[in-house]
Amino acid sequence: MFTYMCRTCGCSFRSRDFGNIERFIEPCILLLLSKGSSHGYGLMEDLKKHCGEKVDIGGLYRTLRRMERDGWVKSDWEKNKSGPDRRTYTITSEGKDFLKSATSSLTRTDKLIHRFLEGYQKSQTV
Amino acid sequence: MFTYMCRTCGCSFRSRDFGNIERFIEPCILLLLSKGSSHGYGLMEDLKKHCGEKVDIGGLYRTLRRMERDGWVKSDWEKNKSGPDRRTYTITSEGKDFLKSATSSLTRTDKLIHRFLEGYQKSQTV
DNA sequence: CTTACTATATGATGTTTACATATATGTGTA
DNA sequence: TACACATATATGTAAACATCATATAGTAAG
Known part of the structure; x- marks a missing residue:
């Protein structure tokens, strides 16, 4: 988490999280699904453990649909x-x-x- | 590097490299500058070693100006x-x-x- | 005078992220 | 019955970011 000044209006605001891996959630989803099929809402809790503390549920559903379009997963409706x-x-x-x-x-x-x-630690010890 | 199908027209194309760290270039720039002041073009070669093989020079200049606006660096023109x-x-x-x-x-x-x-390796050895 | 290298900067476009909102089903409870 | 709440999927919107192209200019070599 990292807060600083808004780049357009000068107000204090939270930036996009720094240091995250782009689209890290996708291999995480695939690793979970390689252990067994699951559904969006069910994947949430496991993903919190693997991809960091917070998961955007809207983004998760969109990502799953995109991954199906890309051919990495397939989906079927299941009665509940x-x-x-x-x-x-x-x-x-x-x-x-x-x-x-x-x-x-x-x-x-x-x-x-x-x-x-390593480079950072070196620069600190000198 | 990762090639797959285009999401709109179905043609084969190269995606954005997967697994990159968001805004990783910024701490890399700061680590280099903490060893000594430098200019955009001069930072390029060093950044290739630290941030991966390719650096977008246009993006680098824009990032440097943004970092100055955010107060992380300051700049002065130097006669050459x-x-x-x-x-x-x-x-x-x-x-x-x-x-x-x-x-x-x-x-x-x-x-x-x-x-x-670790999770991936476990899933492979089972 | 043309080419190449150094040097900084902006334009255009697409992708990703983040947050908000919409919709619907089933359960417990007042 | 009405309401809140958890489950479950999905879309709208806007800011930020990445990528590739293009513009501009000084210097030096041929």
Whole structure:
């Protein structure tokens, strides 16, 4: 979290969170779905643990629809006795491929962070 | 790098690199400036090493002006005999504060990546 | 005088994020 | 029955950001 001055009107406001990984939620979703199919609302709690403390539920649903359009997941409506029906998502083989490539991208990102943190620590000890 | 289908017309195309850190270039710039003042064009080569292989020079200049507006750096024009004049940037105390808070954000991001990578490896070995 | 390198900056466009709002079903309870 | 509340999915909007292209200008070499 990081607060500073609004860039247009000068008022105090909260910026977009700093240091987050772009679209990190997508491989997180795929990793969860690779363990078993689930639906949007059900994925929420697990994602809080994996992707940080807060998850935008609206964005989550939009992301899931986009991932289906991209072929990484497929969905089916599932009858629910104790509440509204659910759209259940299942990972596809393309989704598994993306999950794999995302893992190597994240490994590369991890190295960049490490290089940065090492550089910062060096600059502090001198 | 990651190629997939265009979301509107169906053609094959290269997406924005996946797994990038939002605004990672800003703490990288500040870390470099904390070692000594520099100018936009001069920061380029160093940033390629720290922020990944490619740096958008237009975006770099815009970022530097924004960082000055936010108070993290200040700039002065410097005469240059062998070429166009340079706008030299220097880190401020607010910039050093941000650099410190960015470091803890990135440490938190690093933990999220590690948790993800561990989870992925577990899912592969089972 | 043309090309290349250095140097800074803006225009245009698309993507992502963040927050708000809309809609609907089932459960408990006053 | 009416109401609040949890579950469940979805869209509207606007700011911020990324990406690629283009504009401008000084200096030096051929």
